[in-house]
Each structure stands twice: as C-alpha cells, then as structure tokens.
Amino acid sequence: MEQPENRTEQLQEQLKIVKTESPWKIAVRRFAKNRLALIGLVILVIMFLICFVGPFFSQYTLNETDVKNRNSAPSSLHWLGTDKLGRDIMLRVMLAGRISLTVGLVATAISVVIGATLGAVAGFYRRYADTIIMRIADVFLALPTLPILITLGAILSDLKVAPEKRIYFLMLIIGILGWVGLARLVRSQILTLREQEFMQATEALGLRDNRKIFRHLMPNTIPIIIVSATLGVAGAILTESALSFLGLGVVPPTPSWGNMINAANNLIDFRKRPWIWIPPGMCILITVTAINLIGDGLRDALDPKMKNR
Amino acid sequence: MSQYIIRRLLQMIPTLIGISIIVFAISQMVPGDYITASQNPNMTAERADQLRAIYGLDKPPVQQYFVWVKNMLTGNLGDSFQHKMPVTKVINTYVWNSFAIAIVTLILSWTIAAFVGVFSAQFQYSFFDKVVTLLVFLLMSLPSFFIGLLAIKYFALDLTWFPTGGMTSAGLNASGFAYIKDVASHMVLPVTVMTVLNVGGLTRYFRTGMLEVIRQDYIRTARAKGLKERTVIFKHAFRNALLPAITLLGFELPGLFGGAMILERVFAWPGIGQIYLASLNMRDYPLMLGFTMFLAVLTLLGNLLSDILYGVADPRIRLK
Numbered sequence: 001m002e003q004p005e006n007r008t009e010q011l012q013e014q015l016k017i018v019k020t021e022s023p024w025k026i027a028v029r030r031f032a033k034n035r036l037a038l039i040g041l042v043i044l045v046i047m048f049l050i051c052f053v054g055p056f057f058s059q060y061t062l063n064e065t066d067v068k069n070r071n072s073a074p075s076s077l078h079w080l081g082t083d084k085l086g087r088d089i090m091l092r093v094m095l096a097g098r099i100s101l102t103v104g105l106v107a108t109a110i111s112v113v114i115g116a117t118l119g120a121v122a123g124f125y126r127r128y129a130d131t132i133i134m135r136i137a138d139v140f141l142a143l144p145t146l147p148i149l150i151t152l153g154a155i156l157s158d159l160k161v162a163p164e165k166r167i168y169f170l171m172l173i174i175g176i177l178g179w180v181g182l183a184r185l186v187r188s189q190i191l192t193l194r195e196q197e198f199m200q201a202t203e204a205l206g207l208r209d210n211r212k213i214f215r216h217l218m219p220n221t222i223p224i225i226i227v228s229a230t231l232g233v234a235g236a237i238l239t240e241s242a243l244s245f246l247g248l249g250v251v252p253p254t255p256s257w258g259n260m261i262n263a264a265n266n267l268i269d270f271r272k273r274p275w276i277w278i279p280p281g282m283c284i285l286i287t288v289t290a291i292n293l294i295g296d297g298l299r300d301a302l303d304p305k306m307k308n309r
Numbered sequence: 310m311s312q313y314i315i316r317r318l319l320q321m322i323p324t325l326i327g328i329s330i331i332v333f334a335i336s337q338m339v340p341g342d343y344i345t346a347s348q349n350p351n352m353t354a355e356r357a358d359q360l361r362a363i364y365g366l367d368k369p370p371v372q373q374y375f376v377w378v379k380n381m382l383t384g385n386l387g388d389s390f391q392h393k394m395p396v397t398k399v400i401n402t403y404v405w406n407s408f409a410i411a412i413v414t415l416i417l418s419w420t421i422a423a424f425v426g427v428f429s430a431q432f433q434y435s436f437f438d439k440v441v442t443l444l445v446f447l448l449m450s451l452p453s454f455f456i457g458l459l460a461i462k463y464f465a466l467d468l469t470w471f472p473t474g475g476m477t478s479a480g481l482n483a484s485g486f487a488y489i490k491d492v493a494s495h496m497v498l499p500v501t502v503m504t505v506l507n508v509g510g511l512t513r514y515f516r517t518g519m520l521e522v523i524r525q526d527y528i529r530t531a532r533a534k535g536l537k538e539r540t541v542i543f544k545h546a547f548r549n550a551l552l553p554a555i556t557l558l559g560f561e562l563p564g565l566f567g568g569a570m571i572l573e574r575v576f577a578w579p580g581i582g583q584i585y586l587a588s589l590n591m592r593d594y595p596l597m598l599g600f601t602m603f604l605a606v607l608t609l610l611g612n613l614l615s616d617i618l619y620g621v622a623d624p625r626i627r628l629k
Contacts, residue, residue, distance in 0.1 A: 036442070036443065036446075135323060135324070135327070136327070138324045138327075139324050139327035139328055139331065141608075142324055142325075142328060142605050142608045142609050142612075143328055143331065143332075143605065144563075144567070144601055144604035144605060144608065146570055146571075147570070147585065147597075147600070147601050147604065148331075148332070148335065148601070150570070150586070150589060151335055151336070151339070151589060151597065152335065154339065154589055154590075155335070155338050155339050155340070158339060158340045159340060234450065238450075238452055241452050241454075241455075242452065242453070242454060242571055245452075245454050245571070246571070246574075246586075258452075261454065261455060261458070264458050270458070270462065270466075271462065271466050274462065277458070278459075281452065281455035281458070281459070284452045284455065285447070285450055285451060285452065285455070288450035288452075289446050289447050289450040291450075292446050292449060292450050293446055296446070
C-alpha cells in the first residue's frame, strides 16, 4: 500500500519543477544585476533622505538670516556658505530639493493618470474615441512645449498667484503638457492586448467595460507605465528647473533648485560666489542622472523587448 | 510618393488648427496687453484706446482669432509691436543667427556621436564602452542653463579664453575676415555647450543601431569570408548602422531654425529664441503667436521629413 503522504510530497516535488518565478520577481532579479541602475537607486535614496530628513538636523531655519555672516564662503559654521541675506545655502538646497522633487513627482503623476486613461480608452474603444483622442494627441505632440510653458509661467506671474499656490499650478501645467507619449504607448499596447484570449474570457463573463479596462487591461501595461513615469520624473525636474531659472516657475521666497541658480544672473554672485548657485545645479544633475539610470535599468528589467531602444 | 506627401500635408491642417486655437486661447489669458506692458507714463486713457483700435486689440477675441488666421494664410503674421516691422521679417532677421550655431552643433554632434557610438558598440562591455554609457547618462541629464553658466564662468570669466556672450565684440567695426573671426570666437562656447547637450542621446542611438547591425548574419558572413575586421566594421556594419539615424535628421528641423531659447538667453546670443523670450516680457502678441506657429509648422514638417527619409533609407518600408 502506498503511503498517501509520500504521494503528496512527490506531487509537490513535481509541481515545484513546473512552477516558475513571477514576472515581478524576475524583474527584480534583473534589476539587481544592473550595477549602474543600483548605483542610481542608492544615490536617489540618499538624495531624498538629505532633502526630506536633512533639514531637521540643520541648526538654521528657512528664512533665518545670519547678518554677521552675509555672503560668507563655505565654513564650519555654514557648510555651503551663505547668500547676500545671510541665509544658509545648505539648508536652502535641501528645502529646494523637497520642492523640486515633489513638483517632478506630482507633475509626472498627473501626466501618467491622464496619459494612461486616455491611451486605454482610445485603444479599447477604437473608432471615434480613438480618432478624437489621437487627433488631440497629435496637436499636443506638435505643440512647442517650452514656449507654451514659458507663456503660462508669465501668465501666473501676471495674475499675481501667491508663491505657495503657484507650485500647484506649475505641477498641473507640466503634468498636462506631458501626457502624450505615455498615451500613445498605452494605446498601442492595449490594441494588441484586447485581441488576446483573456479578453474573450472577460467578454464571456459579461464584465463591464470599466472593469475590463482597469482590472484586466491596464495591469498588463504597468511595466511600460513604470518605465515611462520614471523617465518622466527626470524630464519634469529639468523642465521645472529651467522655468524656475527664468523666474517663471517656482518663485522666491519658496526655494527650488532652479530659482537658486537664478542668483547667477547677478554678476558678482556669479563670478565671486559660486557656492550660491553651483550646489543646486549639481543637485539637479545628480538627481536627474540617478533617475535616468534607474529608468533605464527598469526598462531592461521590465520590458526586455524594448531593450536597447 | 507625391500622393503620400500631399496626404500628409493635408493631415497637418486639423493639427495646425488645433494648435492655433490653443496658442491663441493662451495668449488671451494673459492679463494686460502691449499697451499696458510698454508702461509709457505720458499715455492718456484716450491715446491708449486709440492705439488699441489701431492694433485691433479692442475687438472681441473670436474676431481677433479669425483676423489672425486669415492674415496667416496669406503669409502675413502681423506686425511686431516691439520691433515695428512684420513678424516674418523679425523671424527672418534673427533665425539665421540661431541657424548658425545650430548647424555647426548638428555637424559636430553627429560626427562625434557616430564615431563614439560605433566604437562603443564594437567593444561592448569594454572599459571604454562603460565609460561612454555612464557619460551618456550624465550628458542626457544636464540642465542646459547650468552647464551654460558653468562654461561662461570657467572659460570666459576665469580663464578669459572666450567672450562671455553676444555675437560680436562691443564696438566692433571690422568686416570680412576679421568679422568672421570675431563671430567665430563668440560661437565657440554656445556651440560647445549645445554639442555636449545633444551628443549624449545621439551616441546612445548610434550605439544601439550598431549593436543591432553587428549581430546580423551578413556581418558573420563578412567575417567568415576572412575580411579584415576593419573592413567588416567600416564597410559593412557602419553604413548600415548609420541608416536608421537618418530618420532622426528630420526631427532636427525645428531645432535648426527654432533657436535654443534658454541657451541663447544665457549666452546673450541674438537668435530667434532670445527674441522670443524678450517678446514675451513686452506682451508682443503677434511675434509670440507667429513664432509659436512657426515652430509648430517646423515640427510637423520635421516629422514628415523623417518619415520620408525613413522610406528613402530603407526601401523595404513602403510609404502609402
């Protein structure tokens, strides 16, 4: 007589061989092998910690002025020196980082929500919905983004929007102008996905369109959304910094990496006090590079077909 | 082919209408107009109204839009308030300054990117390749204005190798060769910075193209024939790796004539991008609107050009 326990073990043994890793586990493993991407991730985490936790360890406060030490070069008292009002640059860079990173993240989140939804609707319904959405996408694609952003930034200044509210408008504007790329990616993905067998199953189950799109189609597009969103954050941070540098993005007294570099428009600060404007610039460069490295690593890990593109 | 081009051109019309509506609507959101922006203290209210009537600023927005579109169709983009001349003429005056740095940048960055990309691909995973890959990421992440400022600080102010900005030295009265030499010295920094900014993405593209080509069967055949490695790479692989990049040329079109707004501002280069930024502060609508439309048309034409070039480069792709 065969022992039933033994039989189950045997079955389990066989099952183990058949069982494959989940796609996410494979992706994580692939990502962990990519040394550049890991370096990027570590740098980004450190950057976030410095910006969001660092200020609590600073002995200064945002608008505190050290009158005795105005325009001082980096010293043990002020690690990155002070500006013309005697404000601590180190603290300002960290707080500016909070703003710049948040603007980049939220703006991208807005583009992702708009882009993924419109792309999914266009790909799923095809016909009129597709035509209309894709025509609008064509318009946005040919729209010269920078002039439009600059004009909108000028309008915000003219409308005398309060600096603290301005950040929200800025996130919205950058977000709205950035949805097209993702919409097109999601649409093309959904066009092929909707013809596959599992969609026939949802049809047979009589699911509502809503559920078909958001529970069955969209989850399959998450890899491309993640990759596109990561690279999007890098782009949004660059856009915000350029606008703020021109004085049309985040405006003082709220610090952002871009508007701190604006100090370089003053010839003496530009020439003699590089500690005022070089640190925020380096922060932008380091952060954006780190995000791009991560994005590239994610693309290799999540979407092997797109590799090397 | 000509049928394809005509159809593509027709397809641009709805897109352009959409863009013109968006651009015009945004300009209408701007509080204040040219009359209030010029802030002439001697301006009386009546005089201001008179001027508004002359410029057509007193009409309802919808009417202003149709007047603007109608004029645009006849090639008239209106008169720039600030420059007191037709917008087309303003664009035509300054666009060539932008073109000058853009074309040099284009040639330099394509040459560098092609060679670095191909070598990097040929020695994939080598030390050189790794350095190039990291550099590409750094260059692609550079904020343009920051690298521009750094260049001015170190090479113009500290080392005084090059002038800090502008296109000619102040009070220069030279002509002929001396003039060209002066302009060239002013071009070095902006061109270098723009090349540095462009070369990253391009190198990546060429490297990818080359990686795809050297895995092809005909490369193996060439090697199996016993050809020298140099012949294989340069005669068989290089040319084919260049092919897909040709489509990118079309996308360069708006960059060639559209100016680099932020960098022209940083380098005080009198290109169309900088003129555009200045027109914004003066609320010079005709110039702002006209230039934005000009850029949109360039973008659309660039896309078309790149599709056509794609067909030319690869006869397997049929354009219908």
